Amino acid sequence: MNLLRNGSKDLIKELNRSIVINMVRLQGNLSRTEIAKETGLGLSTVTNIIDELIKAGLVSEIGTGDSNGGRKPVLLKFNGDFGIIAGLKIEPNQVKMCLSNLEGKILHKAHFSYTLKESNQLSTLIIEKLEHFIEHNVCASKLAGVGIATPGLTDRESNEVVYSPILKVDHGDLKPIGTHFNVPLIIDNDANVFALAEKWIGIGREYRNFIGITVGAGVGAGIVIDNMLFRGAFGGAGELGHITIQKGDRICYCGQRGCLELYASDAFLVNEVKRMVQVGTPTLLASDTPITPENIFLAAHKGDPYVQELLEKQGENLAIGIKSMIHLFNPEAVILGGEGMRGGDFLLKGIQKELAVHFFVKHPRKLQFHTSQLGDDVWLIGACALVVSNLFKVPIYK
Ligand SMILES: [Zn+2]
The missing domain is CATH 3.30.420.40 (ATPase, nucleotide binding domain)
Incomplete structure (x- = not known):
């Protein structure tokens, strides 16, 4: 029992330290009193932890804030350059x-x-x-x-x-x-x-529960539940690209048939354009242009209706997978990203068309839909x- 109690004491200390540092780190410009109020910890506990953190160089005092009559509160900042x-x-x-x-x-x-x-x-x-x-x-x-x-x-x-x-x-x-x-x-x-x-410095900061969807060479999903990334037992949760969307005859490199990735990744676009070229569709890519995702996006932006339609189709296919995630996890938001987003409005049009209806549409809280703003650095x-x-x-x- 004693062992257990001592262990808990250390754990509680570490837990409190972690709660305080994360509050300063993620919210910033807080006073000791505000931290105590928000975390529910005693002011003396917070003061001790902050003293330790200042000594270690992880937190610094950055001047005073407004007071409601009493002494002006000293504001704290996380030292990101530590x-x-x-x-x-x-x-x-x-x-x-x-x-x-x-x-x-x-x-x-x-x-x-x-x-x-x-x-x-x-x-x-x-x-x-x-x-x-x-x-x-x-x-x-x-x-x-x-x-x-x-x-x-x-x-x-x-x-x-x-x-x-x-x-x-x-x-x-x-x-x-x-x-x-x-x-x-x-x-x-x-x-x-x-x-x-996205959770750290992007749109995901606004949400406790969201799904990040990436599209490009592959299709994947990152699942955030209650502010934590859900990885699954083997680290593979969110293998969205390999859910079956068609019992088709196409075989995926993973060994299954009809995986979403076959209908929504870069390879889908390249294969479909090759097929179009073969049957003589008058797309801008019909000449000697190498059929690459870059050239496909370029053709769409130059106004090629066949390629635009294809990107829309890719969006619809992708949205079948997104819908499954929505129904399984009921997230507050979906955030889209990846190189495949260069398909732009054409891809989004297809996604939005398919997502116009899902089980939760009548709920007063609307599912939010975003495109990542973090660019290639994401x-x-x-x-x-x-x-x-x-x-x-x-x-x-x-
Ligand atoms: Zn597969």
């Missing part, structure tokens, strides 16, 4: 890197290419390039962690990319990166990373968010 995070995104043929502060402000960016042959030595390559990148730009001792976004199924315990057909990697071990830099390394799949970035920000959410996680489930 540490540096390296955020990486692994893509086929290239790795993007950034260094950010603890508040998601990107300070430096870089990228390097790699060949298919080098993909089995990815961790060695990343260590070499990242080391140079860090040394060149910041004080290496400030590095608080490395976060990596990658397509495919990842294992967070072993830091392994278990399976990624997009990267053509089977069992890519990234653990040596954390060992080399002697900091926490956290990897996750790019749809989860997207949702984390993945790097999310990779940094992996580290930050781990550094400041509330230790409830220890």
Whole structure:
């Protein structure tokens, strides 16, 4: 019993510290009294924790706020520059890197290419390039962690990319990166990373429950429930691209037939345009133009009605998957992102057409629908968010 009680005491202390730091970190400009009021903790507990945090350099006093007659309250701010995070995104043929502060402000960016042959030595390559990148730009001792976004199924315990057909990697071990830099390394799949970035500094801040949907080379979903990312048992929750939407004859690389990804990813667009060209449809892409997603988006924006219609169809297909997520999780909002969003209004038109009806339409609280505003940096920000959410996680489930 004693052991249990002592354990709880430490846990409660750690829990309180975590609650206070997250409040300062995520809300900012708060006084000790306001923190006590909002958290329900005693003022002396809050004062002790804040003193510790100020001493450690994580929080600073930034002047005084307005008072209601008494002494003016001293306002507190989280010191985002206390540490540096390296955020990486692994893509086929290239790795993007950034260094950010603890508040998601990107300070430096870089990228390097790699060949298919080098993909089995990815961790060695990343260590070499990242080391140079860090040394060149910041004080290496400030590095608080490395976060990596990658397509495919990842294992967070072993830091392994278990399976990624997009990267053509089977069992890519990234653990040596954390060992080399002697900091926490956290990897996750790019749809989860997207949702984390939105939750941290994007539109997702407004919602406790939302689904982030990514479309591009693949289709994925990051599920946020009660402000926490839901990863599932194997880290693969939200594999939206592989739900069956048609019992068709097309076979997916995952081995199943009729996966959503076959009808809503970049490959769908490329295959359909190739088919159009073959049957002589007078699309702008009928000439010698290589059929790539970029050229397809370009043709749509130049006014090619066949390609525009195709993008709308892609949107409708995608929305079948989005609807399943809506019905399973009843989120407050859906946030769309990914390179596939270059399909713009044509894609959105198809999505909106299909989403006009769903089970919850008559509910007085309307499901909100957004497109991510974080741009191409969303993945790097999310990779940094992996580290930050781990550094400041509330230790409830220890
Ligand atoms: Zn599949």
